[in-house]
Amino acid sequence: MMKLTILGCHSATPKENKHTTSQLLEVKGKFFLIDCGEGTQIQLRKLKIKFSLIQHIFISHLHGDHFYGLIGLISTFRLLGRTAPLNIYGPKGIKEIITLQLKLAKSWTDYELHFKELEGTIPELIFEDENVKVNTLPLDHRIYTNGFLFKTKPKKRKINKVSILGLDLKPFHYNQLQNGFSIQLENGNNIENKELTLPPEMPKQYAYCSDTAYNETFVSEIKGVDLLYHESTFLEQHKELAKKTKHSTAKEAASLAKKAKVKQLMLGHYSNRYNNKNDFIKEASTIFENVILSEDLKTFSI
Amino acid sequence: MMKLTILGCHSATPKENKHTTSQLLEVKGKFFLIDCGEGTQIQLRKLKIKFSLIQHIFISHLHGDHFYGLIGLISTFRLLGRTAPLNIYGPKGIKEIITLQLKLAKSWTDYELHFKELEGTIPELIFEDENVKVNTLPLDHRIYTNGFLFKTKPKKRKINKVSILGLDLKPFHYNQLQNGFSIQLENGNNIENKELTLPPEMPKQYAYCSDTAYNETFVSEIKGVDLLYHESTFLEQHKELAKKTKHSTAKEAASLAKKAKVKQLMLGHYSNRYNNKNDFIKEASTIFENVILSEDLKTFSI
Numbered sequence: 001m002m003k004l005t006i007l008g009c010h011s012a013t014p015k016e017n018k019h020t021t022s023q024l025l026e027v028k029g030k031f032f033l034i035d036c037g038e039g040t041q042i043q044l045r046k047l048k049i050k051f052s053l054i055q056h057i058f059i060s061h062l063h064g065d066h067f068y069g070l071i072g073l074i075s076t077f078r079l080l081g082r083t084a085p086l087n088i089y090g091p092k093g094i095k096e097i098i099t100l101q102l103k104l105a106k107s108w109t110d111y112e113l114h115f116k117e118l119e120g121t122i123p124e125l126i127f128e129d130e131n132v133k134v135n136t137l138p139l140d141h142r143i144y145t146n147g148f149l150f151k152t153k154p155k156k157r158k159i160n161k162v163s164i165l166g167l168d169l170k171p172f173h174y175n176q177l178q179n180g181f182s183i184q185l186e187n188g189n190n191i192e193n194k195e196l197t198l199p200p201e202m203p204k205q206y207a208y209c210s211d212t213a214y215n216e217t218f219v220s221e222i223k224g225v226d227l228l229y230h231e232s233t234f235l236e237q238h239k240e241l242a243k244k245t246k247h248s249t250a251k252e253a254a255s256l257a258k259k260a261k262v263k264q265l266m267l268g269h270y271s272n273r274y275n276n277k278n279d280f281i282k283e284a285s286t287i288f289e290n291v292i293l294s295e296d297l298k299t300f301s302i
Numbered sequence: 303m304m305k306l307t308i309l310g311c312h313s314a315t316p317k318e319n320k321h322t323t324s325q326l327l328e329v330k331g332k333f334f335l336i337d338c339g340e341g342t343q344i345q346l347r348k349l350k351i352k353f354s355l356i357q358h359i360f361i362s363h364l365h366g367d368h369f370y371g372l373i374g375l376i377s378t379f380r381l382l383g384r385t386a387p388l389n390i391y392g393p394k395g396i397k398e399i400i401t402l403q404l405k406l407a408k409s410w411t412d413y414e415l416h417f418k419e420l421e422g423t424i425p426e427l428i429f430e431d432e433n434v435k436v437n438t439l440p441l442d443h444r445i446y447t448n449g450f451l452f453k454t455k456p457k458k459r460k461i462n463k464v465s466i467l468g469l470d471l472k473p474f475h476y477n478q479l480q481n482g483f484s485i486q487l488e489n490g491n492n493i494e495n496k497e498l499t500l501p502p503e504m505p506k507q508y509a510y511c512s513d514t515a516y517n518e519t520f521v522s523e524i525k526g527v528d529l530l531y532h533e534s535t536f537l538e539q540h541k542e543l544a545k546k547t548k549h550s551t552a553k554e555a556a557s558l559a560k561k562a563k564v565k566q567l568m569l570g571h572y573s574n575r576y577n578n579k580n581d582f583i584k585e586a587s588t589i590f591e592n593v594i595l596s597e598d599l600k601t602f603s604i
Contacts, residue, residue, distance in 0.1 A: 013378040016344055038374045039341050042318055062406045064377040068370075072340040075366040076315040093406040100402060104364045104395040106445050143408050 002027050002152065002204050002302040004227070007043040009268035009294035011211075011233050011247075012065055014038050019296050020065035021210060021269060023229070024049075025150060028131045033057040034148060034208050040069035041076050046297065051077060052084040056127060058134070059090030060210060061145035067094070071101050078109045085112035089126050089134075091144050092117040118146055123221050137221055139212035141246045147209035149221060155200035156180075163196045204302050207262070210269050213243070214252035219260045227302045228262040229294065231269035232280055238271075250280040254287035268294035304329050304454065304506050304604040306529070309345040311570035311596035313513075313535050313549075314367055316340050321598050322367035323512060323571060325531070326351075327452060330433045335359040336450060336510050342371035343378050348599065353379060354386040358429060360436070361392030362512060363447035369396070373403050380411045387414035391428050391436075393446050394419040420448055425523050439523055441514035443548045449511035451523060457502035458482075465498045506604050509564070512571050515545065516554035521562045529604045530564040531596065533571035534582055540573075552582040556589035570596035 003026040008019025020037025024047070031054045033040075044051070059067045067090070077086065086109075088094065095115040102108055116126060118136060127134040130153070137147035156178040173183045182193045207222040210231035222228055233247035242249050248256075250267055257265035265288055267280045274280075277293050284291040292300070305328040310321025322339025326349070333356045335342075346353070361369045369392070379388065388411075390396065397417040404410055418428060420438060429436040432455070439449035458480040475485045484495045509524040512533035524530055535549035544551050550558075552569055559567035567590055569582045576582075579595050586593040594602070 012381050014341075014344055014374070015347060038371070039316075039344065042316055042341065045317060062403070063409070064374055064403075064407065068374045068377075069340070072316070072366055072370045075370075079314050091406075093402075097399075097403055097406065100395075101364070101366075101399055104393075104399065104445075105366065107365070143406075 001201065002150065002206055003299060004206065004229075004302055005047060005299045006268070006294045006296060007040055008037050008296055009270065010065075010296075011231075011269045011271055013272070014065070015272070017296070018272065019043055020068075022069065023208065024054075025206065027150070027152060029053070030055070030129075030131070032132075032134070032150070035060055035066040035210070036069040036073060037065050038068040038072075041073045043297065044073075051080065052082060054086075055084055056087045056089070056134075058148050058208075059088065059094060060139070060147065060208075061141060061143055062091055062093060062097075063143065063211070066211070070094075071098055074098060074102075074109065074113065075105075075107065077111065078107065082109075082111045085114065087114045087116065087127075089116045089118060091146070092119050119144070123149070123218070135221070137207065137209060137218050139209060139218075140215040141211045141213065145211060147207060147212065147218070149225070150206040150208075152204045154203050157193070157197040157200050160196055160198050167191075167196075206302050209256075211247060213246040214248050214256060216256070216259060219256065222260045222262060224261050224263070226263045227266060227300070228257055228260065228264070229266045229268060230256060232267040232284065233269050233271050235274065235279055235283055238273075250283040251287055254284035254291065257284075257288045257291075264290045264292065266292050266294050266300070303503065304452065304508055305601060306508065306531075306604055307349060307601045308570070308596045308598055309342055310339050310598055311572065312367075312598075313533075313571045313573055315574070316367070317574070319598070320574065321345055322370075323362075324371065325510065326356075327508065329452070329454060331355070332357070332431075332433070334434075334436070334452070337362055337368040337512070338370075338372040338375060339367050340370040340374075343375045345599065346375075353382060354384060357386055357388060358436075359388065359390045359392075360450050360510075361390065361396060362441070362449065362510075363443060363445055364393055364395060364399075365445065365513070368513070372396075373400055376400060376404075376411065376415065377407075377409065379413065380409065384411075384413045387416065389416045389418065389429075391418045391420060393448070394421050421446070425451070425520070437523070439509065439511060439520050441511060441520075442517040443513045443515065447513060449509065449514065449520070451527070452508045452510075454506045456505050459495070459499040459502050462498055462500050469493075469498075508604050511558075513549060515548040516550050516558060518558070518561060521558065524562045524564060527562070527564045529566050529568060529602070530559050530562065531568045531570060532558060534569040534586065535571050535573050537576065537581055537585055540575075552585040553589055556586035556593065559586075559590045559593075566592045566594065568594050568596050568602070 007022035010018040022040040205225035230253040232250040309324035312320040324342040507527035532555035534552040
């Protein structure tokens with residue numbers, strides 16, 4: 001399971017109760033930060049998570065509403081005495097922006113700060129550990145932008161503790177069972193795997209796509225994902241503006257969700273011109289049924 | 303008169319209700335922004351002032367808690383369609399930090415953005431208009447830092463509208479009176495200036511000194527100012543820490559205020575380690591009587 005907390009889901013300029021884009025994704029006790037608008041560190045404090053558990057930050061693009069909070073977060077980590085390394089994945093140029101500011105402030109971090117600068121125009125694997133893989137999703141925006149696809153890895157079958165009661169299993173039996181094999185006991189009896197095990201949790205997939213114009217080129221990459229976050233800066237009434245600024249409308253986000261047959265669509269990156277967010281749901285629902293709204297500080301299970 | 307609004311008065315890292323340094327000084331309808339910590343634009347929105355009236359921003363130094371909100375503010379001004387020019391005064395390097403980010407975001411401002419980069423180590427005049435002069439106050443911190451001294455200009459005497467009733471004054475008489483001269487009427491009568499005029503508002507002086515170690519070298523510059531804002535990051539119990547980090551204690555701020563014979567001292571840039579801000583007042587009051595505390599979103603008349 002993954003747990004997604006929206007830190008900010010508004011576009012362009014932050015306001016008192018409208019934070020710009022940032023999301024925190026939890027996978028097996030590790031936290032991945034996706035984008036980091038101004039004030040993200042204050043939003044993070046409200047969650048009361050241990051900052052050292054955030055070791056990977058993914059920045060989609062270098063527009064301010066997606067990364068102006070990064071330098072402040074890096075500085076705060078330093079001031080709090082962080083020792084855990086921090087890895088930042090983002091467009092080429094991000095390292096220069098951050099290091100220039102650390103240099104002029106004479107405030108190098110005491111922890112390791114690694115940058116992986118992205119320039120690719122086709123999806124690439126940029127992170128992998130025992131639980132999750134992260135791939136880029138090159139998007140179509142005014143400047144170089146990536147979405148990110150988080151996939152948890154398949155797990156082994158679980159031993160059903162009730163079923164094995166009274167059986168004299170050896171360590172290799174456990175191994176065979178977890179890997180899906182049936183076993184033969186010492187007395188010669190064969191037991192089917194599914195009599196002694198439970199199926200593992202299904203791998204989960206989360207696709208983050210912001211900011212982007214409607215673009216079908218990456219549909220195959222996000223086919224059937226459990227949750228697609230797709231920006232919907234505008235409603236159809238401002239379709240021309242969406243086209244001009246390389247953003248999407250709620251209807252376009254829904255069309256992509258439908259085409260990619262995702263399980264659920266989450267909208268966000270709302271323009272401040274709209275007062276009623278339910279209009280986004282209404283518009284998207286005409287195309288794709290399972291739509292939800294992102295909301296600052298709300299947590300979703302994937 | 304000047305009107306000073308504290309946007310943030312806390313040091314190091316911003317928290318939900320503790321904003322890092324920024325102040326807004328109003329002089330005759332013009333607004334001067336002094337420092338710009340992360341989230342300053344959100345604080346500014348709460349004041350509901352017209353953003354185009356802010357045309358001059360003074361940055362003391364390149365530590366994050368004093369300028370990480372600047373790039374966001376510049377971007378927001380652009381997104382709101384600003385046309386008024388913006389002038390930024392700050393340490394050498396500030397132009398590179400800002401322009402690098404605007405370049406990589408392909409988001410040049412549509413309004414004029416001017417930088418005056420500071421490197422001087424003695425006070426210099428950096429801004430002057432019909433109402434106010436601004437001088438630097440080179441401070442003593444870990445990196446190159448300036449305080450700023452705002453002085454309003456002497457005004458002409460005010461005509462007392464009640465006293466001149468029934469007198470047949472010509473335009474040149476008004477001019478003479480405003481400039482402090484007595485006048486002679488057409489009938490040959492002399493009238494003393496003070497019978498027909500009121501004294502002008504006294505020039506006001508506001509000195510902003512943050513961040514700095516205790517340092518007497520600029521005492522003569524701030525002699526007798528109406529209000530001295532002097533950082534007091536620490537209390538005396540952490541005097542060694544103040545020394546090591548080139549900050550001041552409340553007692554040191556008060557000692558400087560006493561030495562400079564200022565009219566009033568305002569403390570601020572509080573370390574987050576202290577829960578009770580009244581301890582700062584208590585400590586400073588043992589040395590200097592007229593002490594007040596800065597407080598986020600509070601406005602003071604000078």
